[in-house]
Amino acid sequence: MSDPFVIVGQFIKELLIGLGLEAALTAVLLRIVGAAVLGGLVGAAAILTIWAERKLLARIQDRIGPNRVGPYGLLQSFADVLKLITKEFLIPRGADRYVFIMAPLVVVAGVIGMWAVMPLAPGLVGTEINVGVLYVIAIGAIGTLGIMMAGLSSNNKYALLGAFRTVAQMLSYTVPMLLTLLIPVMLAGSMGMLTIVEAQSSAWFILLAPLAAIIFFISSLAELGRTPFDLQEAESEIVAGFHIEYSGMGFGMFMMAEFVHAFTISALFSVIFLGGWQGPGVEAFPLLGLFYFILKTALIYFVVIWLRGTFPRLRIDQMNAFNWKFITPLALVVFMVTAILDKLAVQADFNRTAVHLGSNAIIVLGTLFILRAHAASQRRRKEVADRPQIQHSEAAGD
Amino acid sequence: MVPLSWYLILAAALFAVGIFGVLARRNAIAILMGIELMLNAVNLNLLAFWRYLWSDNLTGVVFVIMVLAVAAAEVAVGLALIISIYRRRSTVVAEEIDLLKW
Amino acid sequence: MTLAQLIFLAAAAVTLVAAIMVVTAPRLIHAGLWLILSLAGIAVLFILLDNGFLAVVQVAIYIDAIAILIIIAVMLTRAVMSDADRQINRMGLAAAFASLILLAGLLAMVLQVPAASPAPLVEAEVNLDALGRALVDVDGFILPFEVASVLLVAALVGAILVAMAPARGD
Amino acid sequence: MAALPIALNVIIGPRKPNKTKSETYECGIETVGEAWVQLKGQYYIFALIFLIFDIEAVFMFPWAVAYDRLQFYMVLEGVLFILILAGGLVYAWRKGALEWV
Numbered sequence: 001m002s003d004p005f006v007i008v009g010q011f012i013k014e015l016l017i018g019l020g021l022e023a024a025l026t027a028v029l030l031r032i033v034g035a036a037v038l039g040g041l042v043g044a045a046a047i048l049t050i051w052a053e054r055k056l057l058a059r060i061q062d063r064i065g066p067n068r069v070g071p072y073g074l075l076q077s078f079a080d081v082l083k084l085i086t087k088e089f090l091i092p093r094g095a096d097r098y099v100f101i102m103a104p105l106v107v108v109a110g111v112i113g114m115w116a117v118m119p120l121a122p123g124l125v126g127t128e129i130n131v132g133v134l135y136v137i138a139i140g141a142i143g144t145l146g147i148m149m150a151g152l153s154s155n156n157k158y159a160l161l162g163a164f165r166t167v168a169q170m171l172s173y174t175v176p177m178l179l180t181l182l183i184p185v186m187l188a189g190s191m192g193m194l195t196i197v198e199a200q201s202s203a204w205f206i207l208l209a210p211l212a213a214i215i216f217f218i219s220s221l222a223e224l225g226r227t228p229f230d231l232q233e234a235e236s237e238i239v240a241g242f243h244i245e246y247s248g249m250g251f252g253m254f255m256m257a258e259f260v261h262a263f264t265i266s267a268l269f270s271v272i273f274l275g276g277w278q279g280p281g282v283e284a285f286p287l288l289g290l291f292y293f294i295l296k297t298a299l300i301y302f303v304v305i306w307l308r309g310t311f312p313r314l315r316i317d318q319m320n321a322f323n324w325k326f327i328t329p330l331a332l333v334v335f336m337v338t339a340i341l342d343k344l345a346v347q348a349d350f351n352r353t354a355v356h357l358g359s360n361a362i363i364v365l366g367t368l369f370i371l372r373a374h375a376a377s378q379r380r381r382k383e384v385a386d387r388p389q390i391q392h393s394e395a396a397g398d
Numbered sequence: 399m400v401p402l403s404w405y406l407i408l409a410a411a412l413f414a415v416g417i418f419g420v421l422a423r424r425n426a427i428a429i430l431m432g433i434e435l436m437l438n439a440v441n442l443n444l445l446a447f448w449r450y451l452w453s454d455n456l457t458g459v460v461f462v463i464m465v466l467a468v469a470a471a472e473v474a475v476g477l478a479l480i481i482s483i484y485r486r487r488s489t490v491v492a493e494e495i496d497l498l499k500w
Numbered sequence: 501m502t503l504a505q506l507i508f509l510a511a512a513a514v515t516l517v518a519a520i521m522v523v524t525a526p527r528l529i530h531a532g533l534w535l536i537l538s539l540a541g542i543a544v545l546f547i548l549l550d551n552g553f554l555a556v557v558q559v560a561i562y563i564d565a566i567a568i569l570i571i572i573a574v575m576l577t578r579a580v581m582s583d584a585d586r587q588i589n590r591m592g593l594a595a596a597f598a599s600l601i602l603l604a605g606l607l608a609m610v611l612q613v614p615a616a617s618p619a620p621l622v623e624a625e626v627n628l629d630a631l632g633r634a635l636v637d638v639d640g641f642i643l644p645f646e647v648a649s650v651l652l653v654a655a656l657v658g659a660i661l662v663a664m665a666p667a668r669g670d
Numbered sequence: 671m672a673a674l675p676i677a678l679n680v681i682i683g684p685r686k687p688n689k690t691k692s693e694t695y696e697c698g699i700e701t702v703g704e705a706w707v708q709l710k711g712q713y714y715i716f717a718l719i720f721l722i723f724d725i726e727a728v729f730m731f732p733w734a735v736a737y738d739r740l741q742f743y744m745v746l747e748g749v750l751f752i753l754i755l756a757g758g759l760v761y762a763w764r765k766g767a768l769e770w771v
Contacts, residue, residue, distance in 0.1 A: 099533065130628055131556045134731055138560035145536065145563065148571060152529055164575075167568065168713050171720040178727040186734040191628065317770035320716075324759075324768040332756050336749050339737075343745045400508045400548065406610040408512045408545075412519055414603035419523030421595030427574055428528060431535050434566065435519050438542050449549040456627075456634050460641050462554055463728060466561050467648045470725050471655035473566050474718050477573040478659035481714060484577040557728050565721040572713050632736030635729065636744040648729060649751045653758035656722045660767045663714060 042115050046260040047077040053259070053305050060309035081252065096153035103153060104253035106146030111260045113139040118267055119194045119276055120290055132193040133181050136268060137174065140223070143257065144170045150254075151242045163242035165316065166225060172323045173222035173229075179331040180212040180219070183338050184272050197276035203353055206273040211334045211360045213273040215327055217300075220265040222323070225258070226304060228311040229319060262304055263297070270296035334363060405446035412439035424491045426480045430473060437469045508548055515541030528574050536567045553628060715767050719759070726755050 051066065051074060058065025066073030116139075117132040129135060144167050151163020185191050187208055188199035196205075206213045222229040270276060274296045277289030314322065337359050345355040412435055419432025441462050448458025483489065518538035525531040539562040546555035634640035733740075733748045740748075762768055 096529075099530075129552050131553050131731075134553075134560060134727070135556045137727075138556050138564060141560070141564035144568065148568065149533070152571070152575075164572075164713055167572075168716045171565075171568070172716050175720055175723045178723060182727070182730055182734045185731060186737040189629075189735060189738045191731060191735055320768070320770045324719075325763065328759065329756075332752060332759075336752055339745055339749055342737075343740070343742055347742070400505050403610060403613055404508060404512070405545070405549075406613060407607060408516065410603060410606035410610055411516055413606065414599040415516070415519040415523055417602055418595055418599040421598060422592045423523065425528055427570065427577065428523070428531055431522055431531055431570065434535065434562075434570075435522060435538065438539060438562075442542060442545060445546060445549050445551060445554060449551065456631055456640075459551065459554065459631060460634065460644065463557070464644055464648065466557065466728065467651060467725050470561060470566060470721055471651050473569060474655045474659045474721060475662070477569060477714070478663040478718070481573060481576055481711065482662045553732075561721075561724055561728060565717070565724045569714070569717045569721055572717050576711060576714060628732045628735045629739065630736075632732030632734070633739060633744070635733060636736075636740065636747045642747060645729065646747065646751065646754075649726070649754040652722045652725055653754050653761075656718065656758040657761050659718050660715060660762055660765055663711060663718075664765065664767055 038115055042112055042260055042263075043256065045263060046256050047081065049263050049301065050077045050080075050255075050259050052301075053262075053308075056302070056305045057309050060306070099149050099153035101250075103146050103150035104250050104257070106149060107143045107257045108146075108253050108260075110139055110142035110144075110146060111257045111264060113142070114264050114268070117193050118264075119197050119271060120293055130190065130192050133185055133191045133196070133272075136193075137178060137181070140261075141170070141174060143261070146257075147242050154242070159242050166242055169225065169229065169319060170223055172320065173219040173327075176215055176323065176327045176331040177219040177223065179328070179335050180209075180216040181272070182335055183209045183212040186339065186342070193271055193276075197271060197278060200275035200278055204273065204275040204278070207353055208356045209273075209334075209338060209360070210357070211330070211363060212338070213269075215331050215334065216273065217269060219323075219327060220269065221304065221307065222319070224262050224265055224304075226262065227308040228314050230313055263301060266300035266304060267293070267297045269300050274300075330363075330367060334360070337363060402446060402450045405442060409439040409443040409446070412436075412442065426483075426491070427477070430476050430480075433476075434469065434473070437465060441465055504548060508545070511541045511544040511548070514538075515545070529571065532567060532571045532574055535570070536563055539563055539567065553631075712770060715762070719762060722755065722758065726752070 054076070055065040055073070066076035069075040069079045114136050117129060117135055147163050147166050147170075151160045151167075154160070184196060184205045187205060188196040190196060190199070270293065276296075277293045279288065279292035282289045282292065338356065341355055341359050342352065344350075345352050416432045416435030416439060419435060420429050423429050423432065444458055444462050444465070448455075448462075452458055515538050518534045518541060521534040522531050522538060525534055539558065543555045543558040543563075546552075546558055635645045636642055729751065730748065733751075737745070
C-alpha cells in the first residue's frame with residue numbers, strides 16, 4: 001500500500017502482459033510510456049510556471065498580471081500556446097532549413113532529458129543511473145548546442161551574436177558548476193541522484209556545503225540566462241538574441257525550454273542541496289515526499305523570480321569577469337578546502353557539520369577581506385587617475 | 399548479444415572514413431575532424447575489447463579516458479594553431495601551409 | 501535478432517553515415533554538425549557496451565566541449581575559404597583508394613578474431629568507486645592521472661599562447 | 671537496459687511538440703542579407719578553458735565517488751590535480767586571456 005507509483009506501474013505491466021506481450025517488450029514499452037508521461041507532466045508544469053512567474057513578477061512590479069483568461073488568469077498560458085500553434089512557422093530566406101528546424105527540438109530535448117534522472121519521491125525516478133550528476137551536466141549542455149545551431153542557421157547577425165554570447169556564458173558558468181557539484185558527490189559517495197537524496201537524511205548538504213550551494217545557484221542562474229545574467233536577450237544590443245528568426249511553435253519551444261530549464265534547475269538544486277523528497281513522515285507516506293520535493297522546488301523557483309524582479313542586467317565584460325575572476329577561483333578554493341578538511345574531520349572524529357560550517361565561514365571572511373583590499377586599491381588607483389581633472393570636487397566623491 | 403566482430407568491423411570502417419577525411423580534405427579543421435573520427439574508432443575498439451575480454455579489469459576504461467584527454471589536448475592546440483595561421487597568413491587550407499617545406 | 505542487435509545496427513548505421521557526411525559535406529559547418537551526430541552514435545554504442553559512465557563522458561566531452569570548440573574555430577576562420585571552394589584536394593581519388601585498402605586490410609584482420617566470445621559481465625555497470633580508487637592508487641593509475649592534469653595545463657597554456665599571440669604582437 | 675530510456679526520452683521528448691506545429695511554411699518576409707559576421711577570438715579561449723575543466727571533471731568525478739574510501743594521500747593527489755589546473759587558470763588570468771575586450 002505504501003507506494004502508489006509502483007502499484008500503478010505493476011498494474012499497467014500486468015495489463016500489457018495480459019494482452020499477450022512479452023515481458024521484455026512490456027518493460028521497454030513501460031519505459032516509453034513512463035518517459036512520455038514524465039515529458040508531458042514537465043510540459044504541463046512549464047505552462048503553470050509561466051503563469052506563476054508572470055503573476056509574481058507583476059506583483060513585484062506593482063501590476064496585476066494576467067487576469068482575463070480563466071480564474072486568476074490561470075489559463076493565460078494555454079491561450080498563449082494555442083495562439084502560437086496557429087501562428088505560421090516561418091523559415092527565413094537563406095536559412096539552413098534542416099538545422100533551423102532541428103535547433104528548438106535539440107534545446108527542448110536537452111532540458112526534458114534532465115528529468116529522466118530526477119528523483120521525485122522515494123522510489124519514483126525516471127531511471128537511476130550511477131552517473132546521474134554527470135548525466136545532468138552533459139544533457140543540460142546539449143541545449144548549448146541547440147542554441148548554437150539556431151544562431152548558425154538563422155542567417156541573421158543578431159541571432160549569431162546572441163547565440164555565441166549565450167554559448168560563451170553557458171560554457172563559462174559550467175566550470176564553477178562542475179566544481180561545486182563535486183562536493184555533494186564527494187559527501188554522498190555516489191553520483192546517483194537517488195543516493196544523493198538518501199545521503200541527506202540526517203543533514204542537508206546546504207548545511208555541509210553552504211558556499212558550494214550558493215556558487216551552484218549563481219552559476220545555474222547564469223546557465224539559465226536569467227536576470228542578472230540575461231545578456232543573451234539584451235534587446236538594446238542584439239534585439240532578441242538567438243531566437244530572433246523563430247516564430248510560432250519554434251519560438252514557443254525556445255520559451256518553453258527556458259521555463260522548463262528554470263524549473264529543472266530549481267528541482268536540481270532542491271535534490272542536491274535541499275534533500276529532495278526528504279522530510280518528516282516520508283517513510284510512512286511516499287506521496288508526502290513528492291509534496292516536499294515540489295515545495296522545495298517552488299521555493300527555489302520563487303527566489304529565481306524574485307531575483308529577476310530585483311536585479312539589473314550585468315554588462316558582458318562584468319559577467320565574464322565575475323565568473324573567471326571570482327566564482328571559479330572561489331569554487332576551486334572551496335572544493336580543495338572541503339576535500340582536505342572532510343577527510344581530516346572524519347579521521348580526527350570531529351563534528352563534520354561544524355567543521356564545514358566553520359571552514360566555509362572562514363572562506364567567506366577571507367574572500368570579503370580580499371575583495372575589500374582589491375576595491376580599496378582600485379579606488380586609490382582611480383583617485384590618482386582622476387586627480388588632475390577634478391581637484392575641487394572632494395565632497396562629491398564616491 | 400551483439401557479436402564482438404560487429405564492433406570491430408564498425409570501428410574499422412569508422413577508422414577508414416577518418417583516414418579518408420585526413421588525406422583528402424583541404425581545410426585543416428576538416429582534417430582535425432577526421433582525426434577525431436579515427437580516435438573514436440580506436441575508443442570503440444578499446445571499449446569493445448574491454449567489455450568482451452577484460453571486463454573485470456579497469457585498464458580498458460582508464461585507457462579510453464586517457465585517449466579522451468589526449469584528444470582534447472590535441473584539438474585544443476591544433477585549433478589554436480589553425481586560428482593563429484589564419485590570422486597571420488589568411489589561409490586554412492592545409493596544402494598552402496608549406497613554410498617549413500624549404 | 502535481439503533488441504540489442506537492432507539497436508546496435510541502428511546506431512552503427514547512424515554513426516557511419518554521419519561519419520561519411522563529415523568527410524564529404526561541402527559546408528564545413530555541416531561537417532561539424534554531422535560529427536556531433538556521429539559521436540552521439542558512438543555514445544549509444546558505449547551504452548550497449550554496458551558502460552554508461554563513458555557514454556555520458558562521451559557526450560560531456562565530445563559533444564559539449566570538443567564539437568563546440570570545433571564549430572567556434574570554423575566560425576572564426578570561415579572568412580577565407582568559402583564553401584563553394586573545392587573541399588577535396590587533388591589526391592581525393594588516391595585517398596579514397598588508400599582508405600579502401602586500409603579498410604580491406606583491417607577487415608581481413610578483424611574477421612580472424614575468434615567469433616563471439618561470450619561476455620562474462622562482472623557488474624551491471626562500471627564500478628565508479630573502483631575506478632576512482634584505481635585512479636589515485638599508487639599501484640593503479642596514479643601516474644597517468646597526474647600526467648593527464650599536467651598535459652591538460654600544457655594544452656591550455658600552449659593554446660592560449662598560440663591563439664593570443666597576434667593580438668599582442670602586431 | 672537501464673540507460674535505454676534515457677535515449678528514448680531524449681528522442682521522444684521533442685517529438686510531441688513537433689506534431690502540434692505540422693503546418694505549411696514558406697520563405698521568410700524579411701532577411702538581413704549577409705549575416706556571417708567575424709566573431710571575436712575570445713569565444714575560443716572560453717570554450718578552451720571549459721574543455722579543459724570538463725575533462726578535469728571526468729577524472730575527478732570517480733575520485734569524488736570513491737572519496738569515503740580513499741586514504742589521506744589519495745585525497746591530496748586529487749587536490750594536487752585541481753591545483754595544477756588552477757595553475758593553468760592563473761596563467762590565463764596573468765596572460766590577460768580572461769579579459770573581455
